[in-house]
Amino acid sequence: MGDQERIEPRALLEKQQEDILQCPFPTVKERTNTLLRLKQMLIDHEAAFIEALVSDMRRPAFEAFSFEIALLLNEIEYVCRSLKRWARFERSYQFKFGYIEALRTKRSPYGSVLIISPWNYPLQLALMPAISALAAGNRCVIKPSEYAPATSELLHKVVSQTFPPELVSVITGDRQLAKQLTTLPWDLVFFTGSQETGKAVSQQAAEQLTPVILELGGKNACILDETGFSPETIREIVWGKFLNAGQTCIAPDTLFVHESVYERTLSEISAALLAFYGEFPNDSKDYARICHDRHFQKLLHVIAQGKVLYGGTYNADDLFIAPTVLTDIQPGSSIMQEEIFGPVLPVIPYTDLKSLLDQKVIQRDALVAYVFSKNKQHIEWMKNYMRSTTVSVNQVIHHGANPRVAFGGVGRSGHGSYHGKAGFLSFSYEKTDYNAYRYLHVSDKFPPYSDQDMRIVRKFRKWLL
Template sequence: MKNSIPQKVEAQQRYFSTGQTKDLLFRKDILKKLRNEIEKQEDAICDALYSDFKKPSFETLVAETQFVLAELKMMIKHLDLWAKPERVPSAILNFPSSDWIYKEPYGNILIISPWNYPFQLTLLPLISAIAAGNTAVLKPSELTPQTTAIISKLVSSVCSPEHVLVCEGDAEVAKTLLQQKWDYIFFTGSTRVGKIVYESAARQLTPVTLELGGKSPCVVDETAVPAQAARRIVWGKFLNAGQTCIAPDYILVHHKLKDRLVEELIKSIKAFFGEQPQDSKDLARIISNDHFNRLLGLLENQKILHGGSHNKTDRFIPPTLVDEPSMDSEIMQEEIFGPLLPIISYRDESELQTWINARGKPLAAYIFTKRKSFQKKFIREFSFGGGTINDTLLQISNKKLPFGGVGQSGLGSYHGKRSFDTFSHQKAIVKRATWLDLRFKYPPYNVPLNLIKKMKHIF
């Protein structure tokens, strides 16, 4: 595959130049066929994800296949409207004219997707790339081979390789792909790899969307409802065994509420996953041995409030609560991306600035409080991609909301119409009438300069 990549990319470039992918009926037909194939293969997709890292079928349906099918439904329904040229008010200077925005596909798209939600995070950008009229090459993660295999089967049953191609392989395949000339690159993954992608794209002046991550804080103040907050935090943190880019990474809890919150967190963990969580059918496993060992390393020299055991053969780590890690400890220096949850107490709100701002701008942030003034202050003072008040993860569920990071946590956003816009160049067109041609703009310039200075409103 690696050696044939340049030829396959050139084949896609030639195919795009035929104009076939720009046809709206063609785009909608592909999207409908893709929807039908996903519906037919939904059980097999669940089996593939379970095979890769024991992802519960419920989580696969809710956060992978149904999420993708909902996006397909919206894209098919609104494609005619979103692709239609958009008329905007004309500038007086251009009178008489009509002004328009045309939605034009970029061309050949590279989509590099991660392993944690391998189906959703591969198919979601693909749907939008196809809807906008592009061709695409997909590079799923090598850590989820069964899911990649079924994605390849789905795509090849609907699209020709000149239109959409799945490239399986490791980091060397990704490196070769990044050496090709692309019209747009969409990357989801770590900040470290995101920088490599961005650097490669910059050499060709290729536009990018980078969906990255970060240490997403979860603040619980003294007015929060402990039992409810605990349930919602445990659900959001340990979904997919904590391997979620917008999962709460650590808790900052008011010191007056800490003991009660910890008690309720443990209750919720036991209620959700039982006394023996390894026997639960609702907990995924850690994706790889390397990731497993990294997580165990983060627990070294830490005080464990709950959990902490492990089974390397099964790559299992239970929901684990870590008590008051120091600010410079390894567990507080990098995104955890696993079922470890540090709990840190604070006494004064000014301490939140120290903890949160020292870790860059996160992809997500959460706050549990009854105080509207604190909610407004938190939103105003901290920069982050998106978040939820008094719950976790829910900002991703509304397709009318943009999903994306800021600073180190990402560049650009998508979901819903924003996904279509992400993969479409907005081409500005002014259509001038021929029945009138005002002479003042042509040389020789005889209009007094003082008059020009008073004409700001026409520009």
């Protein structure tokens, strides 16, 4: 299959919608074959994708494979194993007065889906929702981020060589293209990105009455109480925070530490960072860079809001910001309100967890909350306090790689979820075939009504309606 020509967006949408009229419900076998082609595409072009990810963000090859390609391969295999079961018809029968009700329900695809993906994981976050969309029987158009140009162009090239445009297509361009796309009458829009842009996408989609799934950011609090401290715990937290130079939507955003282990925690954080990235992290092949200059400048402003305990150095020419630990955060600082999304970790001591939660400094509807503790009451407090779809106990990041865990936000962190079955359900809707088999004609339901009719309805309402 040759390269797709770069089709104008509206024409591409119309092409997909015409194809939907011809084949609205791809079979499970057809969907599985599509996913397996996607899997083979990733395998065949693995080296090229890793090279593109390294080019865009100086991404360590280990991270590029582990958190982009491997996650996608695992997701495809899990979905292919489960799809037949998820797509199965559900049947039920009910006896009514005068007829038998036969119901047959199944999940039906929305149709043509627009996926707008971000720059921080430019391959994974473009294709992960596409896996869910295709599994549910949709067609999809992917708009990757212009801030990851090498990955975006490669994705366009290999997708166009693998799939016809009426099934899967990638469109590259800037923000203006994204705005143009969201004004078109898609059947569903899936957006991953900032809260500000998510609001704009929702407003534009609302003009077309198009349903939207939003995967936004959030300040993911990480609680370390007096029972949860250990050097191993600190290594987990540091790894999760500084993975991809902190540019991970489910990274621990701010670390709250019980005062009894605060000083030891600071010491262990410094030791872990030194062990991970060395004395000169700018020379480490295992440390990524900030994606673009605008975000780089924002992070410099974040660093200025506290006392630098570790790191703090940067190089604008290389978009490098060292792993940085902040203490003594200034009261009222924006760092306590806005997602950091970078290699800056504020560490804040607290005296009592209940009092900390009562202060409402922790965002309840973050994407995830982390708690490291052996205290069951503390864990339950966090679970009850948070509105997040996930509360992760004694581990960071790993839940996002598990296809059995629904990945999504609530409130300010978005709405809707995907990964595994959650994605299959989000990219489809329930459709019911309703059949009635009459064995007795009942005339009392027609007007004019009598008092006798009312008495019958009251007595036999469960069988009449």
